[in-house]
Amino acid sequence: MNQTAVQRLYLMQVGVMPEYRIPIVCALVQTQDGRNILIDTGLPEVIPEEASDFENGQDVVTQLASIGLNPADIDMVISTHYDIDHAGRHAAFTAAQYVVQRAHHLDATSNPRFAALRAEWDQPAERIRLVDGDTELLPGLTLIETSGHVPGHQSVLVRLPRTGTVLLTIDAVPFASSFTRDPQDDADTPDAESIRASTIKLLDLAERERAALVIFGHDEAQWNGLKLLPAYYD
Incomplete structure (x- = not known):
């Protein structure tokens, strides 16, 4: 198996979009040398009126506390993009370095x-x-540029010592039904060409890496069957 510095992957559901039964999620990677790396931070503590279709659950800070971590223990936040359901608690992690695609931040x-x-x-x-x-970023943890959903969106590839390769598509492919090479009914979708290109890129990557698990960003059926914190993948 490929050398990896990654030890564990925790998954968290921190909220929901009730009308569409869409889970709002983030993740934590722990390395063998004791670093804690968040992938997104979920919804803000107070949801703005214009985002009232979202609903908070147990937020990322509370869930981290349940496994003995404080915000100051987070060394890095991988920011896949700045939508409200992905970057809502970034400011809580005052000791962390934030990693984002330049194209997205600009x-x-x-x-x-x-x-x-x-x-x-x-x-x-x-x-x-x-x-x-x-x-x-380090052996076993790679950012994958997947523009389309927004400019400079990024997905994350994690290589775990026992589970193997896990691909987190985030919002590049939010639902398993879209993870296909088949043509999509996307004529009215903004930047559909880039979305398809990123989907194919991730399909190719999953095949090349023989991914043990592909985790989609908002797929309720899949998330209902995944291990969630305090359980983890290793």
Whole structure:
């Protein structure tokens, strides 16, 4: 098996979009040398009126506390993108480095889609690491650029010592039904061409890596069957 510095992967459901039964989720990677790396942070503590279709559950800070971690214990936050259900608690992790695609961060500074959450993601520049394209953060943890849902969206590839390779598609492929090479009815979907390109990229990656598990960003049926914190994949 490929060498990996990753030891565990915890999955958390931190909220829901009740009308569509969509889980709101994030994850925690722990390394063999004791680092704690969050993948997204879920919804904000107070949901803005314009996002009233979301509903908080047990938030990421509370769930981390249940396994003995405080916000100061988080070394890094992988920010897949700045939508309200993915970056809502970024500011809680004041000791962490934030890792985001340069294209996404630069777009967000002038994109009204992300303005309501700016206080969370617009952290001091010295704490933001901007990356360009696919990037290996450490052995066993790789960022995969998957624009389409938004410019500079990123998915995450995790290589675990026992489970094997796990691919978190995040919002590049939010539902298992879309993880296909078949043509999609996407004529009315903004940036459909980029979404399809990123889907094919992830399909190719999953095949090449012989992924043991592909986790989709908002698939209720799948998330109901996954191990959730305090359980973990190792």
